[in-house]
Amino acid sequence: MNSLEPSKVAGDKPEQDDHLPVVESLLSLMASQRSRFVSKRALRQGTETVMRGGGSISEDKLAAGWQALFPSDRVVRLSSHGLKASQLPAWAKVDGQFVLVTTIEAEGKNYRVVDSKGASRSVTDIGRAVWSLLTAPTDSAEPPDPKLASRAMRAALSEHRPWLLQVGVATLAINLLSIVVSLFAMQVYDRVVPNFAYSTLWVLASGVVLAMLFELAFKTFRLKLQERLTRRMDDGLSTFFLERVMALRLDQRPRTVGTLVAQVRDHESIKNFLTSTTLFALADLPFSLLFLSIIYMIGGWSVVVPPLIMIPIVLLLGFIAKQRLVYWQKQQTDESAVRSGLLFEAIDGAETVKSMAAEWRFSSLWRHVTDRVAEAGMKIREISGNATHMSYVFQQTAYLGVVIAGVYQIEAGNLSMGGLIACSILAGRALSVLSVVTNVLVQWQHTSYSLDILNRLLSIKGDGTEEQSAVSSEPTLGYRIEGLKYAYDPLLGLNMDLPNLEVAPGERVAIVGRNGSGKSTLMKLLAGLSTPMAGTLRVGNIDILQARRDWLRSVVGYLPQSPRLFAGTLRDNLALGLSMPEESEIAAAAAQTGLDTLIKQHPRGLDLKITEGGLGLSIGQRQLVALTRLVLQKPKIWLLDEPATSLDQEAEAKLLKYLQGLDATHTLIFATHQNSWLKFSTRIMMLEAGKIAADAPSDRVRTLSAAAAAGMAPAPSVTAPSGAGA
Numbered sequence: 001m002n003s004l005e006p007s008k009v010a011g012d013k014p015e016q017d018d019h020l021p022v023v024e025s026l027l028s029l030m031a032s033q034r035s036r037f038v039s040k041r042a043l044r045q046g047t048e049t050v051m052r053g054g055g056s057i058s059e060d061k062l063a064a065g066w067q068a069l070f071p072s073d074r075v076v077r078l079s080s081h082g083l084k085a086s087q088l089p090a091w092a093k094v095d096g097q098f099v100l101v102t103t104i105e106a107e108g109k110n111y112r113v114v115d116s117k118g119a120s121r122s123v124t125d126i127g128r129a130v131w132s133l134l135t136a137p138t139d140s141a142e143p144p145d146p147k148l149a150s151r152a153m154r155a156a157l158s159e160h161r162p163w164l165l166q167v168g169v170a171t172l173a174i175n176l177l178s179i180v181v182s183l184f185a186m187q188v189y190d191r192v193v194p195n196f197a198y199s200t201l202w203v204l205a206s207g208v209v210l211a212m213l214f215e216l217a218f219k220t221f222r223l224k225l226q227e228r229l230t231r232r233m234d235d236g237l238s239t240f241f242l243e244r245v246m247a248l249r250l251d252q253r254p255r256t257v258g259t260l261v262a263q264v265r266d267h268e269s270i271k272n273f274l275t276s277t278t279l280f281a282l283a284d285l286p287f288s289l290l291f292l293s294i295i296y297m298i299g300g301w302s303v304v305v306p307p308l309i310m311i312p313i314v315l316l317l318g319f320i321a322k323q324r325l326v327y328w329q330k331q332q333t334d335e336s337a338v339r340s341g342l343l344f345e346a347i348d349g350a351e352t353v354k355s356m357a358a359e360w361r362f363s364s365l366w367r368h369v370t371d372r373v374a375e376a377g378m379k380i381r382e383i384s385g386n387a388t389h390m391s392y393v394f395q396q397t398a399y400l401g402v403v404i405a406g407v408y409q410i411e412a413g414n415l416s417m418g419g420l421i422a423c424s425i426l427a428g429r430a431l432s433v434l435s436v437v438t439n440v441l442v443q444w445q446h447t448s449y450s451l452d453i454l455n456r457l458l459s460i461k462g463d464g465t466e467e468q469s470a471v472s473s474e475p476t477l478g479y480r481i482e483g484l485k486y487a488y489d490p491l492l493g494l495n496m497d498l499p500n501l502e503v504a505p506g507e508r509v510a511i512v513g514r515n516g517s518g519k520s521t522l523m524k525l526l527a528g529l530s531t532p533m534a535g536t537l538r539v540g541n542i543d544i545l546q547a548r549r550d551w552l553r554s555v556v557g558y559l560p561q562s563p564r565l566f567a568g569t570l571r572d573n574l575a576l577g578l579s580m581p582e583e584s585e586i587a588a589a590a591a592q593t594g595l596d597t598l599i600k601q602h603p604r605g606l607d608l609k610i611t612e613g614g615l616g617l618s619i620g621q622r623q624l625v626a627l628t629r630l631v632l633q634k635p636k637i638w639l640l641d642e643p644a645t646s647l648d649q650e651a652e653a654k655l656l657k658y659l660q661g662l663d664a665t666h667t668l669i670f671a672t673h674q675n676s677w678l679k680f681s682t683r684i685m686m687l688e689a690g691k692i693a694a695d696a697p698s699d700r701v702r703t704l705s706a707a708a709a710a711g712m713a714p715a716p717s718v719t720a721p722s723g724a725g726a
């Protein structure tokens with residue numbers, strides 16, 4: 001087993017704690033390179049898994065740590081010899097220290113590695129006997145599993161099987177101890193009261209107190225276990241669901257964000273149900289049979305018959321209530337999702353809503369949806385309340401039956417007074433479990449509907465599949481498109497139809513066209529964010545559908561029309577998805593785009609706080625941040641969707657200068673309405689209703705435009721659209 005020498009990791013201090021940042025960094029580097037999201041808490045858990053048992057870091061421990069973070073991933077060992085680009089990133093050991101191998105350079109002779117401090121360097125050899133680890137998403141989407149959410153829930157429960165077993169043991173003990181009270185009552189009535197045997201009374205009473213203390217201890221233990229189970233399941237499941245939802249193909253996921261959020265949040269209610277006290281109390285159910293057998297032993301058939309008859313009646317009542325709830329639970333869940341969507345829209349678009357004085361529209365929609373949610377809620381409460389009340393009435397009837405039958409048995413000499421008291425206590429216990437069953441059935445209706453929705457949501461195709469493992473080591477990349485068709489909604493017709501299109505490496509293509517002509521749609525297809533319905537789209541020599549996602553994200557830099565920032569610091573946003581860029585690298589990139597002015601002017605510099613939704617910066621500044629991030633990414637292909645719309649002249653000139661400085665190994669494609677960008681291009685392509693209306697080298701377009709202006713030739717078919725700069 002290869003292990004990392006403590007002294008080599010943490011200088012002269014070989015303490016366990018010194019490994020922590022190393023392990024945390026190795027896991028987080030891998031996650032960032034694999035474009036996987038890890039919460040701080042999950043990262044801590046992964047690190048704890050690696051550190052468990054003490055000792056030094058090893059490959060196996062790192063693998064176990066990764067699997068604690070992403071249980072469905074495969075972690076395999078590879079030989080460093082013949083390490084392929086498609087197997088990267090991988091952990092390896094170089095000079096006795098673990099590093100992350102990120103790329104193969106110089107035609108396979110060099111490896112670029114990042115160490116646990118985030119420093120990047122090039123090494124020629126990653127050792128002979130070195131193992132490396134490869135993580136690969138396995139079942140991320142192919143083929144979609146229609147019951148993925150149910151499976152995840154079951155897996156999370158079965159992972160904690162030992163805990164459930166402990167709950168079972170605690171339940172057994174609690175129930176056995178509770179019998180003691182009824183036996184005590186029997187003894188008191190039969191033996192103590194007739195003779196006033198006080199010493200027996202006190203001995204029995206101390207026994208009961210002891211039993212009660214034990215019962216209390218077991219109940220507290222069971223509750224604690226349940227709380228821990230809820231937390232553990234929460235850690236694993238919420239990360240799992242977030243990951244899955246993030247992996248959904250953008251063009252296939254539900255259109256409304258608010259509804260999507262509500263649907264995902266429903267996993268909480270499922271998890272709460274699975275770990276709720278009510279469900280645990282179901283473990284008591286088998287014990288009602290035990291109580292009934294004791295009643296039978298004490299009082300005979302006639303005493304046990306009333307509760308025995310009531311059990312199926314109460315269960316039937318629960319089932320009927322469950323069936324009656326189907327419609328209303330569905331209505332409540334669906335309408336609540338619509339309401340959360342509406343809330344999201346109203347808050348997110350508050351500025352527009354206010355400026356248009358459209359508050360009334362949201363208020364009236366809100367009132368309408370809230371009414372429907374409230375109506376469903378009322379019906380649910382009515383049905384479940386009635387079921388609970390009815391089950392209570394039947395329980396009381398059973399209790400009454402036990403007492404009446406008991407009296408006859410006493411007269412017949414088959415039962416003592418104490419026996420009747422014990423039977424009535426036991427009947428009460430046996431039947432109280434039944435009201436829990438009614439509750440569980442009612443709650444299950446809601447849970448199963450939420451689970452259905454989640455199953456449907458997660459069965460949507462995801463981005464990452466096992467076939468997506470192709471990477472290219474070509475120094476330059478272009479595009480080749482054949483027979484590509486794409487529609488946002490196939491029923492409404494095609495939004496993109498490109499029979500043949502080639503973009504050679506090093507080209508600077510300007511895409512022009514009217515609003516809605518398909519520029520952004522083409523950009524998203526080229527970025528691999530939308531999936532063609534038909535045809536092929538190749539990046540370099542690789543079909544984009546087969547390209548490994550993290551490779552694609554690293555070689556293709558995409559600037560959306562309205563870039564979004566996220567809550568955190570400016571530094572976090574600049575480093576999003578990148579492996580810890582150095583302060584100096586960030587400064588150099590910011591100087592290229594002009595973001596350095598903002599960094600210098602702000603007292604907190606790179607630690608400037610960005611609030612949720614990217615607020616705290618102007619639109620132009622947000623665009624500068626996104627552009628700086630692209631500069632840091634160093635992509636081979638730059639896809640810029642109207643990059644300068646919010647930039648001032650100075651910033652635009654700076655950006656153009658930077659892009660002009662990029663050598664011919666970079667391919668640039670930009671959607672634009674601005675003349676300055678057309679001048680910078682080497683080729684101009686015009687889109688019209690999702691088709692290429694014209695495509696020509698920029699020089700030719702410029703010559704023809706000049707000739708047309710001088711009245712010597714007809715206007716060229718490719719011109720800047722109306723509204724373009726002079």
Ligand SMILES: Nc1ncnc2c1ncn2[C@@H]1O[C@H](COP(=O)(O)OP(=O)(O)OP(=O)(O)O)[C@@H](O)[C@H]1O
Nearest residue numbers: 488489495513514515516517518519520521522561
């Ligand atoms: N998310 C979407 N869902 C459905 N249809 C869409 C979506 N986004 C765009 N479209 C449609 O696709 C077509 C092309 O839109 P696209 O955004 O690509 O145009 P564009 O050329 O970038 O326009 P602009 O210059 O205004 O940015 C339009 O008809 C638009 O209505």
